[in-house]
Amino acid sequence: MIKGSTAIYGIFGNPVSHSKSPLMHNAAFRYFGLDACYVAFDVLPERLDQATQAIRALNMRGVNITVPHKERIMPLLDYLSPEAEAIGAVNTVKNSQGLLYGYNTDAWGFIQSLSERGIYVKGKRILVLGAGGAARAVVYALAKEGAVLFIYNRTAQKAESLALEYGSMGSIISAVSQKDLEDLVSLGGIDMVINTTSLGLKAEDPLPCDIGSLNPNTIVCDLIYKRTPLLQAASEAGCTTTLDGSGMLLWQGVYAFQIWTGLTPPVELMREALR
Ligand SMILES: NC(=O)c1ccc[n+]([C@@H]2O[C@H](COP(=O)([O-])OP(=O)(O)OC[C@H]3O[C@@H](n4cnc5c(N)ncnc54)[C@H](OP(=O)(O)O)[C@@H]3O)[C@@H](O)[C@H]2O)c1
Structure with missing residues (x-):
């Protein structure tokens, strides 16, 4: 149920309509009964500056960043995690009272997708x-x-x-x-x-x-x-032993959810939503 108080999260990409991230994050919000919703935004490269300003202006709580914006968004943010800086790409932004923090959860997500298979x-x-x-x-x-x-x-x-x-x-x-x-x-x-x-x-x-x-x-x-x-x-x-990228997709989302909410993500529910 979207209400006047609903917190907005999302993903910026171009194209983005194929993204499965809304399924995964909305399932996790529902699980905790959070008054929040996650939407996909098709952001043209030349509109990325405006879209990033909109995170602050509309008080969106957090966004994922996907192709082709992961590198270009970096100078538009207030702080970068050491991983994001070292990798040179941001895939998760948290809005904390108007200050935008950039993270990269892909690297951790990738390692996690291997270690859950015992690799x-x-x-x-x-x-x-x-x-x-x-x-x-x-x-x-x-x-x-x-x-x-x-x-x-x-x-x-x-x-x-x-x-x-x-x-x-x-x-x-x-x-x-x-x-x-x-x-x-x-x-x-x-x-x-x-x-x-x-x-x-x-x-x-x-x-x-x-x-x-x-x-x-x-x-x-x-x-x-x-x-x-x-x-x-x-x-x-x-x-x-063969693995596709769905594990990495899941775990980068799990870590992003944790960064945004501070809650322990319902991993199996998120995996099921992606499936
Ligand atoms: N599982 C996940 O969570 C996850 C996360 C991120 C990305 N991905 C996937 O990873 C893939 C790459 O994404 P990206 O962001 O790294 O894209 P990217 O920055 O555009 O890099 C594309 C890479 O593919 C190579 N390539 C493209 N077309 C090729 C061709 N015809 N022959 C040989 N090499 C070719 C490029 O080589 P050149 O340098 O020579 O152009 C480059 O190394 C995508 O399929 C994406 O869906 C998955």
Whole structure:
């Protein structure tokens, strides 16, 4: 029931109508009987400044930020968490008496989605495909956990910059060429492959890398929320552990809900709402 007192939360993206975040957060508000509601706002890039001002002007309590605004919103906020600053992207904003605090819950959400499946990355040799915004959060999180990372990207220079930037966190990170990629996969020296590219969103997309010769113990993970051709091919190649991006989506939302409300989120209910 929306009333005069209802607190408004939301998500800014473009496009955004496909977002499942309203389902997950409204289910959690209902669970606690909170007088709050979560709405998706389709915000054009050139309107992001105005939309961010509107968080203050309309006293919205919090928003999630998705493509293409995660980086551009940063200078419009009052404070950034250390993670958001290090990753260079914000996906959660909290309005605290007119001051806007920016957080990044993607990195924690990603690690949580692995650990709930019993996957721990310390010392693991991990191949990250892609070097865009999602890869930044993933590489940051994995580097912090002490994984050994190999990054491959179509635009090689972006992989090299990412390796250089996060290499200083104490993890071993290298950018790899197309040739190195083939060797890494076929020689069986990889414990986990993570697709952070957008390849796989469309059924006709090529695989982000050839995985025909992967060791069956290799964990294959895709940040896309559905069973992608990569995950399908991994299963067919005998890989027993595959994960899509729905766990990361859930856990980044769980952490955002906790930041906004201070309550312990009803994780299983939120998972069910996403399903
Ligand atoms: N599960 C979750 O919670 C979650 C969270 C965030 C994102 N995601 C998913 O992660 C994916 C990437 O998002 P993003 O924000 O990182 O996007 P982005 O910043 O635009 O980066 C896209 C990445 O995909 C690569 N790429 C795109 N088209 C390609 C092609 N035809 N061939 C080879 N590489 C290609 C890009 O390579 P170049 O650098 O060469 O262009 C870049 O590395 C999306 O599918 C998104 O849905 C999931």
